[in-house]
Amino acid sequence: MNRFLLFFLISFYSFTLIAQQKVPVKPRILISSDIGGTDPDDNQSFAHLFMYSELFTIEGLVSSPSFGDGNKEEILRMINLYEKDLPKLKKHQKGLLSPDYLRSITKQGRHGAAPYIGYTKPTEGSEWIIKCAKKKDKEPLWVLVWGGLEDAAQALHDAPEIQNKIKIVWIGGPNKKWSANSYAYIAANFPNLWFIENNSSYYGLFSNNNEPDSVKTTDYYDKYIQGAGNLGKDFKNYYNGNVKMGDTPTLLYMMDGDPNHPERESWGGSFEKMTHSPRVIFNGITTTKDTVAYCTVTEFHLKGPVINIPADSACFWMETTLKGKVQKWPGYYLGNGEYAIKYVPKQAEILKYKFTSEVPNFPVQDGVLVVENLWPGKKHNTDYKLGNSWYTDKSDPNLYDGKIQGGKTILKWRNAILMDWAERWSWLLDK
The missing domain is CATH 3.90.245.10 (Ribonucleoside hydrolase-like)
Structure with missing residues (x-):
């Protein structure tokens, strides 16, 4: 120039x-x-x-x-x-x-x-x-x-x-x-x-x-x-x-x-x-009837087999797809057959996901979640109070x-x- x-x-x-x-x-x-x-x-x-x-x-x-x-x-x-x-x-x-x-x-x-x-x-x-x-x-x-x-x-x-x-x-x-x-x-x-x-x-x-x-x-x-x-x-x-x-x-x-x-x-x-910072807890798989705001801390709690590994150990995965590529997010064993993961969707979308694990008898399953485009959105009794x-x-x-x-x-x-x-x-x- x-x-x-x-x-x-x-x-x-x-x-x-x-x-x-x-x-x-x-x-x-x-x-x-x-x-x-x-x-x-x-x-x-x-x-x-x-x-x-x-x-x-x-x-x-x-x-x-x-x-x-x-x-x-x-x-x-x-x-x-x-x-x-x-x-x-x-x-x-x-x-x-x-x-x-x-x-x-x-x-x-x-x-x-x-x-x-x-x-x-x-x-x-x-x-x-x-x-x-x-x-x-x-x-x-x-x-x-x-x-x-x-x-x-x-x-x-x-x-x-x-x-x-x-x-x-x-x-x-x-x-x-x-x-x-x-x-x-x-x-x-x-x-x-x-x-x-x-x-x-x-x-x-x-x-x-x-x-x-x-x-x-x-x-x-x-x-x-x-x-x-x-x-x-x-x-x-x-x-x-x-x-x-x-x-x-x-x-x-x-x-x-x-x-x-x-x-x-x-x-x-x-x-x-x-x-409030939105936090939503789901005790199991979600469907299109379930919605969260983008950037919400979304917790999934699952029941599974009792295993002998330290608490807070990554042992299962949440698989999502972004632009044709699979992304894997770690989930953790909390003890006594309780499994959990925190996931944060970054944008409005219909999110499809799958839980997988090499743990025998782990409940492998698919789900879907609707993510809305207004943050922080409506309040929940599980939110983080600020x-x-x-x-x-x-x-x-x-x-x-x-x-x-x-x-x-x-x-x-x-x-x-x-x-x-x-x-x-x-x-x-x-x-």
């Missing part, structure tokens, strides 16, 4: 659309990410984080892959790319964080999802969360979770006193599906935790919205990133350069206005209080972006967000 035209576009959007509000205090943040695990969008979000690192006091970068092969080495690789581009970035922006410092706070968390009880053993990552939370500081530690909640749940289990020192901003949705047991543990045992549960609004950053004046995520790479340093070259490896960055709304939320007020408008979305500081996607139908609840609370800022970032990418272009 012509460099003059690029400068004009950035200046135009910056003048007409940017609505950032000053953040009262530079926030202390810790990232818990499944980078390298379930979804490569975390790599895009790390590029964004490092390029805006002067805005945050970053205290931890924790690899927490609830599924897949993610590890802290992937965070370190992203830091190496940032280090190569830092000389150019520093010509335009003071205060960007040192790569050596970022390496020093990179820690390995849990590999894999927690069992039915919701926690297991401490990890380097969970212990680092505790250490950062216990620092003497009048400001809270904001734990931004870009994957499963395993390390956050473990930290809370091992040091419950930190619940008043941390605030969690979580990208749920599919991550809640992978991390059902840890989420359930936190909701049941820490209802007064300060918590934003973003199950759908984040889609507004990259939804396939074709408004005429919208900055397109599909050609953003070609227009603004191509040729922009080492981070730019690497960006092409994820979704062929299409912008997804499903976790970046946690950063955007911390960058725009006072994060202590989730109901405000911000680049990272706008949220409303929730007093305190006064748990927030989630706004339920106003006017704020849906197509089928995405709350999507417009972020979609409305997408042009400003991406054009502001385009200016920083321009610093890395060869001139």
Whole structure:
């Protein structure tokens, strides 16, 4: 793209659309990410984080892959790319964080999802969360979770006193599906935790919205990133350069206005209080007469043979199909012939599933469940009762972006967000 035209576009959007509000205090943040695990969008979000690192006091970068092969080495690789581009970035922006410092706070968390009880053993990552939370500081530690909640749940289990020192901003949705047991543990045992549960609004950053004046995520790479340093070259490896960055709304939320007020408008979305987190228990197979809201903790309790294995052992599977591929979710033996599984549907659908096991005489059977598109939906007497500081996607139908609840609370800022970032990418272009 012509460099003059690029400068004009950035200046135009910056003048007409940017609505950032000053953040009262530079926030202390810790990232818990499944980078390298379930979804490569975390790599895009790390590029964004490092390029805006002067805005945050970053205290931890924790690899927490609830599924897949993610590890802290992937965070370190992203830091190496940032280090190569830092000389150019520093010509335009003071205060960007040192790569050596970022390496020093990179820690390995849990590999894999927690069992039915919701926690297991401490990890380097969970212990680092505790250490950062216990620092003497009048400001809270904001734990931004870009994957499963395993390390956050473990930290809370091992040091419950930190619940008043941390605030969690979580990208749920599919991550809640992978991390059902840890989420359930936190909701049941820490209802007064300060918590934003973003199950759908984040889609507004990259939804396939074709408004005429919208900055397109599909050609953003070609227009603004191509040729922009080492981070730019690497960006092409994820979704062929299409912008997804499903976790970046946690950063955007911390960058725009006072994060202590989730109901405000911000680049990272706008949220409303929730007093209950839906939990539905089925004692057996469901049919099309049974419904739950998406992102509901859905428990199936089954009767089966009495076996001699430790309680909380995975011994049966719930099989579902996504885009033609079978996914298997572990179920657990609770003892005395009782079996159970927590499953979280991530979207509205008619869910077909099958329970299987190698346990002799286990009741192998098929079922179906109707999942509705309004969260958190109606109340149940089995729900997790929450305190006064748990927030989630706004339920106003006017704020849906197509089928995405709350999507417009972020979609409305997408042009400003991406054009502001385009200016920083321009610093890395060869001139």
